[in-house]
Amino acid sequence: MAYGELNRCAPRNELVDFMIVNGGKSGYNIRPNSGKSIIMIDIKKIRDDFEGTVAQLARRGVEKETVEKARDLDARRRSLLGETESLKAKRNAASKEIGNLAKAGGDIAAAKAEVRAIGDRIAEIDKELAQVETDLRETMLMIPNLPAPEIPTGPDSSANKVVRFVGEWKDPAYPIPDHMQIGEKLGIFDFPRGVKLTGTGFPIILGQGAKLQRALIQYMLDVHCQQQGYTEMLPPFMVNTASMTGTGQLPKFAEDLYHSNADDFWLIPTAEVPVTNFYRDDILDGVKLPKITPESPVKLTAYTPCFRREAGSAGKMTRGMLRVHQFDKVEMVNFVHPDTSFQQLETLVKEAEAILTGLGLHFRVLMLCSGDMGFSAAKCYDLELWAPGEQQWLEVSSCSCFTDYQARRLNCRFKDADGKTKLVHTLNGSGVALPRLMVALLEQHLQEDGSVLLPEAIRPYMGGIDRLAPVK
């Protein structure tokens, strides 16, 4: 769908304006109970430790002027807030007086005029305040999450750090063609007919390949649920604007999403969206909703298809299954206690790794540098599978700790042991994305005779067969 045809979000700025600046004009209840700084890092960090925050953000390429602007707008906001609030206190008291006076039969005309004057003054200040808050919000929107101290500093993927290699790879004596050729021989892919049905980037998987895909999904969900303490969820594949805003796909990345005009629904680009939004605007207090403690996070997993327009990436790594508009993925989401979020991230990475290790695959773990992380992440690990046919590493999982950044936007909180309501920390990780897993699996497990040996772990899900055999 052409971006310009989207009814509610034609030009990008208008979208931002529509959803954030004008808030509820869309009619959506995007931010009930909203505080003022909901979409961003904690403004208190800038207030209390300005230089430190500037230094941390500089690692991510944020200019000092931006942070200064936020600081100044925040100061202005608080000053205006103080003014308007003391006037409101005055008006409230005076109005109450008028009520009493009227009951007693006194003359209230003069008092009314006086209070009206106060009301006018309040309206003036509130108008300026609204402008300041809009500016502040827009400024804060440009500020990404604070990077964890231990991650490498750098502008792009070249500065990512390889943390470890897992498994082994030895080139066999015979040549390994790429996954397209392997798939061709196995008769499991049909790209041209995908183009016919829909368009480029919508491949069709056939026969044993389709079954393998289904088997892998079930294998992954079983590992997460039976061995790692996850609860499985089968969520909607389309969500509303409030949900897309909650996890941060909107307003900035509208052009990467598929959108249904008639209903104003969005196709999910990842299960992270519905699963994380499951607890949007909730307080996890251990009564009807689960309880969160440092020892026990809430862990959800879901299989979903994922839909991505991939606008702007035409031509980049688009061969075969490597970058497609629709793909399957199993996703893990954790709602964790702030004290143990980074520790839980390590666990999450291990949980994703267990999937790959269980399939006997060779991969590496990267710690992303400050410049290569997603906007909301404080720390992020990528898992990359070796694809010998492509001669490149393929990202199949990204495991991130968002600290409270995403939770602030989601308005997702919990009751701590001290009785206070606090923001949760959120983590998510792929466990894992299927097309590239399929590619690496085909290429790493290719046998000399053109068959592909199936890992033990997957065989029970494949009716006991031990390999995919060539059909031609």
Add this chain to the structure above:
RNA sequence: GGAGAGGUGGCGGAGUGGUCGAUCGCGGCGGUCUUGAAAACCGUUGACCCGCAAGGGUCCGGGGGUUCGAAUCCCUCCCUCUCCGCCA
């Protein structure tokens, strides 16, 4: 798609212009009683913002309006439920 009803605190449910941030019930927390538990009884219990604090302010689906003053009146948008129709 047609017709109707309704959106209030963790949940249920009162409240139609002036101590209503909101009666009450449930749930939660604390206590009494009990060997322990249940039951019963007593007490307590919303969120957010500014502030060192005292304190103040905001919030009754979202936005706007009327008014000295709005959960309560008006406009508008969104959502949910029920019945009918259609369909898996």
